Amino acid sequence: MQGSLFEDDSPINAHNESLVRFRDLNDLYEQSKDCTKCRLAETRNNFVFGEGNPKAQIVVIGEAPGAEEDAQGRPFVGRSGKLLDKILEAIGFSREDVFICNIIKCRPPENRNPNLDEIQSCMPWLKTQLLLIKPKILLLLGRVAANTVLDNRQSMANLRGRILRWNGYDVIVTYHPAALLRNPNWKRHCWEDVKMLRSHYDSVC
Helix, strand or coil, X not given: CCCHHHXXXXXXXXXXXXXXXXXXXXXXXXXXXXXXXXXXXXXXXXXXXXXXXXXXXXXXXXXXXXXXXHHHCCCCCCHHXXXXXXXXXXXXXXXCCCEEEECCCCCCHHHCCCCHHXXXXXXXXXXXXXXXXXXXXXXXXXXXXXXXXXXXXXXXXXHCCCCEEECCEEEEEECCHHHHXXXXXXXXXXXXXXXXXXXXXXXXC
């Protein structure tokens, strides 16, 4: 592991009374689904909160909703979502076993990368989700999600292939399914990462 970020073993500090304000994920959803904290509220069709096991030991975090996700209000339901389902199934998990979400809950226009102020507006929702779910492991999909959550600018080559620590969570970074669709040669690396995820899950959960 490199740097103090990955050595931080303390839990997320619950600023703004997160656990006091929200009883559970359903309560958080009801109080967040009409969020207007950033400009993305003006162009979204749906607030894509996330879905899965509210007591999951693994939370899968991507970058932002795409067109299909924005239309349906569900995370990872397009082509990349179907590939994510297959990846999870290959190591013995279903969508119902994990919790799947994104760092940004609304689709950026034309699927552009989220802007810094949009990330800053939305990250409290993600952090509160993690506080309520209490997972042991985070699977971060893609460089944007990894750099945002881990607060760094490291490359995928530096981040993947090992277990990191962030705010009390074990973290594994791998390629976003959309990137795998564009670059099938990366699937072998992703397979190595998710096999490590399965092995680590079996040892700690």
